[in-house]
Amino acid sequence: MAIFRARRVLWRSFSTISSHPLRVCIVGSGPAGFYTAEKILKTHQGSQVDIIDRLPTPYGLVRSGVAPDHPETKNVINQFSRVAQNGRCSFFGNVALGSSISLVELRELYHVVVLAYGAESDRVVGIPGEDLKGVHSAREFVWWYNGHPDGRNLDPDLKNTDTAVILGQGNVALDVARILLRPTSELAITDIASHALTALEQSSIRKVYLVGRRGPVQAACTAKELREVLGIKDLYIHIKETDLKITPADEEEMKNSRIHRRIYELLSKAATAGPSQPSSGQRELHFVFFRQPDRFLESYDKKGYVSGVHLEKTGLKGIGSGKQIAIGTGQFENLSCGIVLKSIGYKSVPVDDLPFDNQKGVVPNVKGRVLSDNSGYPTSFENGLYVCGWLKRGPTGIIATNLYCAEETVASLSEDLELGVLASTTRLPKLGRDGLLQILDNRNVRVVPFSAWERIDKEEKRLGSLRNKPREKLTSWEELLKVAGSE
Amino acid sequence: MSVYTVVSGACEGSLACSTCHVIVMDMEYYNKLEDPTDEENDMLDLAFGLTETSRLGCQIVASPELDGIRLAIPAATRNFAVDGYVPKPH
Numbered sequence: 001m002a003i004f005r006a007r008r009v010l011w012r013s014f015s016t017i018s019s020h021p022l023r024v025c026i027v028g029s030g031p032a033g034f035y036t037a038e039k040i041l042k043t044h045q046g047s048q049v050d051i052i053d054r055l056p057t058p059y060g061l062v063r064s065g066v067a068p069d070h071p072e073t074k075n076v077i078n079q080f081s082r083v084a085q086n087g088r089c090s091f092f093g094n095v096a097l098g099s100s101i102s103l104v105e106l107r108e109l110y111h112v113v114v115l116a117y118g119a120e121s122d123r124v125v126g127i128p129g130e131d132l133k134g135v136h137s138a139r140e141f142v143w144w145y146n147g148h149p150d151g152r153n154l155d156p157d158l159k160n161t162d163t164a165v166i167l168g169q170g171n172v173a174l175d176v177a178r179i180l181l182r183p184t185s186e187l188a189i190t191d192i193a194s195h196a197l198t199a200l201e202q203s204s205i206r207k208v209y210l211v212g213r214r215g216p217v218q219a220a221c222t223a224k225e226l227r228e229v230l231g232i233k234d235l236y237i238h239i240k241e242t243d244l245k246i247t248p249a250d251e252e253e254m255k256n257s258r259i260h261r262r263i264y265e266l267l268s269k270a271a272t273a274g275p276s277q278p279s280s281g282q283r284e285l286h287f288v289f290f291r292q293p294d295r296f297l298e299s300y301d302k303k304g305y306v307s308g309v310h311l312e313k314t315g316l317k318g319i320g321s322g323k324q325i326a327i328g329t330g331q332f333e334n335l336s337c338g339i340v341l342k343s344i345g346y347k348s349v350p351v352d353d354l355p356f357d358n359q360k361g362v363v364p365n366v367k368g369r370v371l372s373d374n375s376g377y378p379t380s381f382e383n384g385l386y387v388c389g390w391l392k393r394g395p396t397g398i399i400a401t402n403l404y405c406a407e408e409t410v411a412s413l414s415e416d417l418e419l420g421v422l423a424s425t426t427r428l429p430k431l432g433r434d435g436l437l438q439i440l441d442n443r444n445v446r447v448v449p450f451s452a453w454e455r456i457d458k459e460e461k462r463l464g465s466l467r468n469k470p471r472e473k474l475t476s477w478e479e480l481l482k483v484a485g486s487e
Numbered sequence: 488m489s490v491y492t493v494v495s496g497a498c499e500g501s502l503a504c505s506t507c508h509v510i511v512m513d514m515e516y517y518n519k520l521e522d523p524t525d526e527e528n529d530m531l532d533l534a535f536g537l538t539e540t541s542r543l544g545c546q547i548v549a550s551p552e553l554d555g556i557r558l559a560i561p562a563a564t565r566n567f568a569v570d571g572y573v574p575k576p577h
Contacts (some may be wrong), residue, residue: 072501079497224503224529259532398533400497400504 011150021088022047022417023432025110027097028117029053030060031399032389034080035406036114041086043414047087049432050110054096055149056448056480057456058084060118062399064148067175068190069182071470084450090433092440093448100445101436103353107384109435111415111425114130115354115363115370116388119346119395123361125167129296134160135304138172138343145200147193147473158203160421161338165309167293168280168343169212170220174229176341177208181235181283191464191471207284213292213314213326216243216267217250222398223262225379230270235285235453236278243289249318256322288335290314292326296340304410308336346395355382362394363387368409369416386413452484459483500545502526505534507544512557514540519552534560 022044026033029051035051057063059077066073071165083250084091097103097117106113124130136156143151164180168171179187184201212219216239219226230237244267246254254261278284291311299307311333314326348363350356357364357374364371370385388409389402397405416422431438440447456474463472474480498504508531512518517540523531527546534541544558 070503072498072503075499075501075503076497079500222529223532224526227525227529258537262532398504399504399531403497403506406536457571 001063016068020429021432022112022426023110023430024049024112024114024472025106025432025436026051026114026116027053027106028060028115028389028391029080029091029093030116030118030389031062031076031080031402032116032118032391032405033060033114034083035403036057036116036388036409037089038079038083039406039410040413041083041088043410044417047088050092050436052085052095052097052101052436053091053241054094054100054117056093056453056477056484058091058093058450058453064143064146065172066146067142067179068146068187068192069178071190073399079452080276084194088413091450091453092436093453093484095440098351100443101442103351105439106436108401109431109439110384111430112384112386114386114409114413115391117348117391119348119361119390121347122342122348123345123347123411125293125342125344127295129298129306132296132298133157133304134338135296135340135342138166138168138176138341138345140170141176141341145192145196147196147475149475149477151332152193152195152475156199156339158205158339160197160204162204163207163209163337164205164339164341164342165209165211165335165337166341166344167211167309168220169210169287170343170345171222171225173210173341173343174221174225176343177210177285178229178232180205180208181232181285183233184470189468191460191469191473193473193475195475205339207279207286209233209286209288209337210471211288211291211293211311211335213290214324215246215250215289216287217246217253217260217261217264218316218324219263219267219289221263222259223266226263226266229285230266232285234282236282237270237274237356238278238284238286239267241271243287244268244271247316249316249322249324253322255323290326291333292328292329293334295333297336306340307337307338309340310334346390348391348395354474360394363391365392366412368392368405368442369411384422409446446481446485448481448484456480456483496545502530502543502545505530505536505543507543508534508536508561509544509558510536510538510561511540511542512559516553516556517542520547534561 024047026037033051037051040047040049062074062077083089122139140151144154166176167414187197254264290313292314294310294312296306297303297308297310312328313331315329316324317327318324347361354372355364355371364374365387368386368388370382370387372380372382388407390405411474460471460473464470497506527543530543531541
């Protein structure tokens with residue numbers, strides 16, 4: 001049954017494009033981009049798919065987000081590189097939407113443009129003191145230890161304090177806590193950026209607080225990651241038993257969610273297992289619940305530097321459909337620290353000529369079809385423009401979430417092709433790849449094709465082998481482009 | 488990749504994803520399988536269309552005892568069909 005349907009779609013696509021191939025440009029080479037490319041290549045024989053990325057290196061957050069001590073999560077890169085090596089697919093790195101080529105130009109060059117460039121900015125807490133030195137976004141900190149060229153100069157000070165406060169309790173927050181607390185001998189054999197390894201080896205941080213607005217039932221992390229952080233050797237875990245008290249509303253939430261049920265069970269077990277005091281010199285991880293940040297405190301001795309967080313105790317309030325939000329109670333306390341990492345969510349960045357929902361931080365769309373405006377009223381779709389991944393759904397989910405997201409977006413695309421919605425564009429040939437490369441060449445943009453990334457890849461692996469690491473990442477734009485360009 | 492290979496294995500069997508999620512159609516066969524480990528359950532937490540008889544395909548080792556087992560793939564896409572096939576051992 002499935003095979004017959006697939007064949008019918010293929011046949012129709014082929015007859016629609018008869019004399020010229022369907023030319024698709026995907027902006028962004030992370031999981032959303034690659035799963036979309038793979039699906040389009042499979043579903044539309046004869047299609048030509050180009051993937052552009054502003055970095056010289058592909059794979060998005062698989063390379064710059066997944067923690068260095070989670071190598072198996074990066075296995076999906078093997079599948080993506082097979083897609084890039086498909087004869088009908090090309091990867092072009094160092095090509096930025098906006099500065100290298102505009103969205104309007106891409107829509108002229110290609111029949112279909114799919115935006116999958118994710119979320120490269122942060123939600124702000126929006127409280128006083130947020131720009132004190134020592135207050136960083138977790139996203140930047142992750143870019144820093146993962147060797148992203150834009151994170152290289154973060155230079156977080158890990159030597160002025162023994163305490164770090166992380167706002168948020170999602171998987172990124174756990175990643176950051178783990179990287180701060182893991183014995184550096186374990187990190188030394190991963191692909192962590194060497195400048196970060198050096199800083200961590202000299203770090204004086206011994207206590208990390210993970211602060212959440214709500215309770216253990218609402219914690220945003222998932223079981224595998226929580227289990228891992230709770231299992232770190234010789235780490236003292238502290239969870240207040242009173243925070244584990246649950247209400248009927250909490251029970252209802254857990255009844256409807258296996259994830260939250262299992263997270264609560266893990267946290268409950270961890271609260272009572274183990275000693276009640278850390279042993280001398282032992283590293284500590286504290287889960288702080290029901291606290292929201294009111295303002296960041298400035299140091300008296302070091303003007304302009306953070307010295308702690310002023311926290312407000314919260315209570316939970318039901319807002320219908322089983323959801324509970326945090327409400328301040330007017331009781332406050334201070335938590336001293338020398339560094340704060342905000343891990344409260346990523347945010348997408350808009351570009352010119354693209355409708356954008358500033359409130360949700362996504363491109364307004366219906367099943368991946370981009371809407372012409374953000375009004376919310378019935379409106380038209382942007383012909384030939386689609387969206388996938390975090391830019392479509394918001395910054396949630398795991399790598400595999402994009403598999404289903406891409407399925408949905410490509411299904412919308414295929415339907416549009418089948419029904420002739422795109423006939424006005426697909427009727428005509430488009431310049432596609434050749435046109436793009438011509439314009440970029442005229443602008444002196446140093447395009448990094450997949451073969452050039454393979455040079456970077458090979459060099460990183462070679463450098464890594466000298467240090468018992470799977471790879472030693474090149475972390476500056478200059479180095480990356482130099483190695484990419486060397487014949 | 489054969490036309491019958493519709494189960495994705497993004498993490499290549501290392502219990503770091505849930506893309507090989509399958510649903511065992513018959514309780515009798517589900518009960519023949521070894522209980523999932525904590526690690527498998529952690530990944531099943533994130534699987535789409537999770538059911539009482541869901542397992543990760545990469546953790547089911549084919550054996551003569553499982554001959555005739557019927558597995559369904561969760562209806563996450565329009566083109567997937569419920570099919571009966573025995574996963575090949577690897």
